[in-house]
Every structure is written in structure tokens, then in C-alpha cells.
Amino acid sequence: MGYLPRKSLQVLGSIFAVTTFNFFLFHIIPGDPLRLIARTQKLDAEQVAALRIEYGLDGSLFSQYLTYIGNLLHGDLGYSFALHEQVSTALMRALGHTALLLATSTVIVVLFGIFLGVFAGSRQGSKADSRTIIGALVFWSMPTFWVGMLLVFTFGVWWGVLPISGITTPNAVYETYFSYLMDIARHLVLPTLTLALVDIAFFVLITRTSLVEVMSEDFMLTARGKGLPRRTLVWRHGVRNALLPVMTASALYISGLVGGAIQVEVVYSWPGMGLLMYNSVLARDYAVLEAAFLVSSVVVILANFATDVLYRRLDPRVVVAQ
Amino acid sequence: MNLLEVKNLSVQYGSGQGGVLAVDGVDLSVGVGEFVGLAGESGCGKTTLAMAIPNLLPKYASITTGTIEFEGQDLSNKSESELNEVRWRDISVIFQGALNALNPVATIGNQIAEPILIHEPGTSHDAAITRAKELLEAVGISASRSSSYSHEFSGGMRQRVMIAMALACRPKLVIADEPITALDVMTQAQILELLRSLSETFNLSMLLISHDLSVLAETCDRVQIMYAGKVAEVGTADDVFGEQNSAHPYTQRLLKSYPNIHQERKFIDGIPGYPPDLSKSHAGCRFAERCTVSVEKCFTDEPELAVISELHRSACHLVGGSK
Numbered sequence: 001m002g003y004l005p006r007k008s009l010q011v012l013g014s015i016f017a018v019t020t021f022n023f024f025l026f027h028i029i030p031g032d033p034l035r036l037i038a039r040t041q042k043l044d045a046e047q048v049a050a051l052r053i054e055y056g057l058d059g060s061l062f063s064q065y066l067t068y069i070g071n072l073l074h075g076d077l078g079y080s081f082a083l084h085e086q087v088s089t090a091l092m093r094a095l096g097h098t099a100l101l102l103a104t105s106t107v108i109v110v111l112f113g114i115f116l117g118v119f120a121g122s123r124q125g126s127k128a129d130s131r132t133i134i135g136a137l138v139f140w141s142m143p144t145f146w147v148g149m150l151l152v153f154t155f156g157v158w159w160g161v162l163p164i165s166g167i168t169t170p171n172a173v174y175e176t177y178f179s180y181l182m183d184i185a186r187h188l189v190l191p192t193l194t195l196a197l198v199d200i201a202f203f204v205l206i207t208r209t210s211l212v213e214v215m216s217e218d219f220m221l222t223a224r225g226k227g228l229p230r231r232t233l234v235w236r237h238g239v240r241n242a243l244l245p246v247m248t249a250s251a252l253y254i255s256g257l258v259g260g261a262i263q264v265e266v267v268y269s270w271p272g273m274g275l276l277m278y279n280s281v282l283a284r285d286y287a288v289l290e291a292a293f294l295v296s297s298v299v300v301i302l303a304n305f306a307t308d309v310l311y312r313r314l315d316p317r318v319v320v321a322q
Numbered sequence: 323m324n325l326l327e328v329k330n331l332s333v334q335y336g337s338g339q340g341g342v343l344a345v346d347g348v349d350l351s352v353g354v355g356e357f358v359g360l361a362g363e364s365g366c367g368k369t370t371l372a373m374a375i376p377n378l379l380p381k382y383a384s385i386t387t388g389t390i391e392f393e394g395q396d397l398s399n400k401s402e403s404e405l406n407e408v409r410w411r412d413i414s415v416i417f418q419g420a421l422n423a424l425n426p427v428a429t430i431g432n433q434i435a436e437p438i439l440i441h442e443p444g445t446s447h448d449a450a451i452t453r454a455k456e457l458l459e460a461v462g463i464s465a466s467r468s469s470s471y472s473h474e475f476s477g478g479m480r481q482r483v484m485i486a487m488a489l490a491c492r493p494k495l496v497i498a499d500e501p502i503t504a505l506d507v508m509t510q511a512q513i514l515e516l517l518r519s520l521s522e523t524f525n526l527s528m529l530l531i532s533h534d535l536s537v538l539a540e541t542c543d544r545v546q547i548m549y550a551g552k553v554a555e556v557g558t559a560d561d562v563f564g565e566q567n568s569a570h571p572y573t574q575r576l577l578k579s580y581p582n583i584h585q586e587r588k589f590i591d592g593i594p595g596y597p598p599d600l601s602k603s604h605a606g607c608r609f610a611e612r613c614t615v616s617v618e619k620c621f622t623d624e625p626e627l628a629v630i631s632e633l634h635r636s637a638c639h640l641v642g643g644s645k
Binding site: 218 | 409425441473
């Protein structure tokens, strides 16, 4: 079997395993979903029993599992009583918002991180090197929500130049589509900046360490012996080799953010996955949580899959090793 | 005029108290078309001396004294960008352990073509690749493999790729640092044969570093023996390795350290002890402590390179004394 079909089967297997685990995880935690409904509305025992049948909660755990898988295959993730809408609808909307935040901040964090990492790594031991590391670590050590609050205070409250909440201005009327996009862009600045400031150290340090290691390899001396200008030496031979671990880190970072930008999304009321999960926890909205967990896991699996495929393109040695 | 004329060169690792003088006032010359061998124990400064020529020394090493004249111009005080002009175009290096000397993520064709593109601006990428393929053929590798990666080659073939790469810009001097050490005996013979025939085709001069004396005896016109950062003996291969000719006790002991397969099996005659600590200063001959024929003078006075014959020099107070 070829590499891609085999790998795709593994991906499907992992998704299936995660789905199963996720289902049972949510069914062994204490609490009855019907009691949640009954808490807000006055229901008698008969009505509860009727609801139990209606939601498929009357059968055995295994038959419930089969129903769950069946619904999942139809794209049905259930209904959220807290949001009063289909879970899939809420989830897709949040996923889209998170994807926007994620894509912007990942591009910034990865690109600037690599650039600063190369800057420091190619000057190993210099003052510029240690200043870059210290600077990156200072921001890395700050709690994300705290950096977020500082930025909110500075840019939103003190200078009042940037919006601090939501994805668009409430009740705004847009004359053109462009002004709508600009409004989103303005709302995007602070959340992105917060993520970038804190997380950039991750990429700076990985790139730097990796580059320092590569720079001492024998083939770097060969490249130097060839009389290559320093910039060519560092980027073509050094960085090209040093980027392999950075790519793995990027995949980890992206998959971590899908469910993990919670702090930023909460601070800026950014209506993405993080905020959705946060509110669902407060509202004990198990249906949404269960689906959000599932989506996060699937994203992690897919990100790893993408890394594997990319790795084979970037490192010719990987193909042989398999 | 010699192609390369190194005079009184000293190279120091580190600085101040902890500094190690790895090469200490060494002369070295390589004539046009000449093969010069550089031999000695590990850590005696062979590689440091060779790498100092195109200044490929690590950051913490520095040339403290001396000149490196290549075609009449002194390389020892040139800037990095000036050296980049000379590197590979005029002086290329076959690196020690070519197993790791090739970039793992670039095709060997591109790696061989790279110096051509750098040093001969105006060459098209296609033309450079074509030349890379010709070079591969010249070292006995099929041109079709130019798009392969280094991990797809055996050790001997990687060494051939390294040689092809070293010849890419038709340099005048090739520094071969232990080019065959990591290879098996059959491959060693093939690579040596290849180096010899290519040097005729390309009219190369070569500085060949090896601790295998038989290789140097076979390949080189002249040989320079180094000990503890100094030249112990230099001369034609026959002067230095000839049965009755070696004039330095160290060379004689080195020669005895190799087993002779025609003789009865016995323990080979090594040299007890180790080379001295180069971070300390020395009085007298550096080999004196391990030398079996040393006299009192050896521990107090440092021997000069004494003329024995036209090309033969030896740094021993007892020149020719202990046969």
C-alpha cells in the first residue's frame, strides 16, 4: 500500500479511537443531561421519561454509542439547550472565528519567531543573541491573560485607539464590504498581538537551538569552504536544515491553539472555540463540550498528518527511514 | 615560485592562559603540481595547519604569527569576504569524514553546482548542473545520480562526491584532510588511484593529510612530519620514509608503529606516552620525553630544522644520529 493511503487509514483509525474515548468520557462523568433540562423547566416524571426516549437516552450505553456514531456520520452533533441551536451550527461559527485568529497569529508568530531565532542563532554567544533570548523569555513567562489585560488597558482604555472586545463593532452599519473587513481587522489586532508576544519565544528558542546545532555540523564547514557569502551560508544551508524541528513545533502549536486560545478569547470576548468552551463549562453544556473536544482532537490528528506529509517533502531522509 | 608558501605560522586555540598553541612556527610549501603529505599523530596540528590556509578555522582559533602566501598574496590577514574569493575557486578542501560533509537536504548535483554558480557568475543553473554531472562521471559515479541525496550513497561513493565537489571550480590546490581514513582498504586504494589520475588530468597540487604513512609514501612527492605543533622532519618521500634515511627519531618510531604483514606476528612497536600538553610552554625538544635516544641537551635546547640534504630537513640535535 502506498504511503498516503496507509497514513490516511491511520488517521481514520485515530479519529475513530478518539471519538469512542470522547463518547465514554462524557458518559462516565456524573450528571444526567435530562436533569439539566428539568432544572430550568418544570417537568414531571412522565415528561422526563418521554424526553429520555426522544433523546435516545433510554437504551444501554452501547446502543447509545451506536446512535451517537450514526448521528455523527450524518453531521449531527446534537442540540444545545444553553444556546438554543444545533451544536454543529454554533461550533462551525466558532471554528471559523478561531481559524481567523489562529491563522493570523500563527503566521506572525512563526515568521517572526523564525526570523528572530535565526538572528540570534547565527550570532551565537553575542550580545544580540542573549538579548533576544532574554526578551523572548520575559514575554514567555508572562501569563497570557495578564498580557491581554495590559494591552486592553493600554490600547483600549488609555489610548482608546483599538477595539477590545468581540469580532465586529456592535450595531455597526457598513457602507462597503471593505469597511466591514477593516472593522474585523481592527478587532483582530489586540488578540493577535497578545498571542504573538507571549508565544513567539517558543519559535525563537526552537529555531535558535536548532540552528546553533546545525551550524556546527560538518557540512556547514564544507559550505563555508566553498566561499559562500555568510547570508547564503546561514539561510540556504543552515536554516534549511534547522527548520525541520520548527515545522513539528508549528503543527503542535496550531493544534494546541484550536482548543487553547481560551485565555485570549475570553479576555477579548472573541467568539471562537475557546470562548465557546469556556461558556459551555459555565453553562454545563455537555453537548457543546463533547463536540468541541472531538473537533479539537480531530484538528490535532489532522495537523500531525499534515506535518508528516510535509516532512517527507522537506527531508529526503525520512522516505528512506520508513 | 611555489604555489603555496607558509612561513612561521602559529595558530592558537583560545587565548591567554588557557590558550593552546596547536601550530607553532611552522613552514610549509607546496609547488605547482606537487603532492605534499602531512603526517603525525592525532592532535599534532596537521588539520589545524591545513585549515588555516583558507582560514576555515573555528571562531575560537586565531593565527597569531606568520604568513600564508598563495600565488604571491598573503591570505593570513585577508577578510572573510576576500577569502571567499579564493576559497574553492583556488583552494578547495576534501573534508575529513565526508560522511557528514554533505548537506543532507540538498541533492548532490546542486551541491556540486553551488560553488560553480558562486564563483563563476553568469553560469546558468543548467550549465552548472551539466558540469556537476561531468564531474560525477569523472569520479566514477553515473551522471543520472546527480539528483540523489547523500544518504543514498555508500561511504566510498560519498567520498567520490566530495572529490567531485572539490574539483568543481578547477582549483589550483586541493587540501585533502584524511580523505580515505573512514573507508575500507579496497575503497581506499580506489580513491587514492582516483586522486592521482585526477590530479594529472586537472593539473592539481595537493596537500594530503593522513596518519597512514604507507599512503603518503606511495602518493606524495614530499612529506612533512609534524609533532606537537612543530615540524619534526620534512623531505622527499624517500628521504623521510627510506629505510636508512629518516633523520628524526619520531619518524623512525612512527614507521616502526606499523605492522609488517610479511613478518612474523608480534606486538607492534608503538611509542609509549603521549604528545605533550600544548597549553604549557616547553623547553627543549618536544619529543625528548618519549625519545629513546634523547640526551641532556634535548631537554634544554630546542632543536632547529637542520639541513640534511637538498630537500631534507630534520629538527633533531642528533641529526641522522640513531639509525
